[in-house]
Amino acid sequence: MNMTCIEFRQHIGAVPRSRDAEILRHRMECRPCAEFAREQERIDAALERALRIAVPDELPDRIRWRAGNLAFRLRKRAAGSLGLAASLLLALGVGFGVWTASEQPLLADEVVAHVLHEPELLLPTSQRATAQKVNAVMGRGGLHLDENLPDVAHAGLCPFRGRLVPHLVLQVDGEPVSVLFLRGEVPARAQVVHEDGFEGIIVPTSYGAMAIVAARADLVLPVRTTLERAVSRGI
């Protein structure tokens, strides 16, 4: 039995781009219905344009970033629970009361994941960023350097938890020490970082927090002392 015009319009009214054989046949044979179908297709195209709202440019990177963190945490979990030596706490200049296992922080995971994300910055190098460059990066991160920092091998702004934060790499005794200035993060207390071959610390500051990580704990303390003195909130 042939399709009626009502049946055709009901179907096209729901599926304007239908390629059903019976639909196509009716369309070929019925001029008014063909016109109706063309109008539905036009509205469908306009609707598609209307629905295509702008997509945030940063969304793919956000997804990749979070997936990278997840992968890192899963690997870490698979590797077993973390241990922490008392000597490490002392080497980092942290009192014994500042950290407990139950507070092992996600923030530390993300700091290490970020540092691992840029492995080329972990190599010893003789390159040095100019004081102008370092000051510019800190300034764009809303911070101010009260004194020039020696041996900054890298200075850049990095995405971290939805913000752009200054990331410095200092060379100390030929070893890289990575520092993230985390404006907006408000850890209640200092946290030790001890994972995936990194030792470090996250300390609360007047502008948020500062994370310092390196291959050895003894590299971290002098950098912490210098930066706590040199860095302040920008005007």
Next chain:
Amino acid sequence: MTTKQHRFDALIGVFHADMYRYAWWLCGDRELAQDLVQDTMLRAWRALDSLRDEGAAKQWLITILRRELARHYERAKPPGIELEKVPIADESPGPEDDAEARVLRRQMAALDEEYREPLVMQVLMGFSVRDIAAVMDLKEATVLTRLFRARRKLAEALAEPATARGTK
């Protein structure tokens, strides 16, 4: 880069925009839509080995996204769509299309979710009636009815004079 990373990266590249738009048209909130897409992709990353057929990826992702949205709505009431906040893509060919697009967006926002969602799936995601029925766990006849009613409301709005629909 591992094979899993390659597959995941391809999924992001191909689907993130449509997933975001789909999420936005359901929740009407830019930040929430981004969070939903990110949470969806994280779940997809965890379960990527279970995706045997890449051709089924879109439906798989949308199914995950709908669950994420349902989880969110268990915690918070749906806010509704505020058209003033619609981040419009700069793709409209001209002023006439802009006016038409405004009418269509307004009408889309006014549709009940049960009508809006299948229409977004059909138009943005390119889902067939059968796909939509599978994802929404509905009969195909129900999907057809909802699509027909949703489209009829849009067509009626377009047919109204500009003054009647409150546009200039």
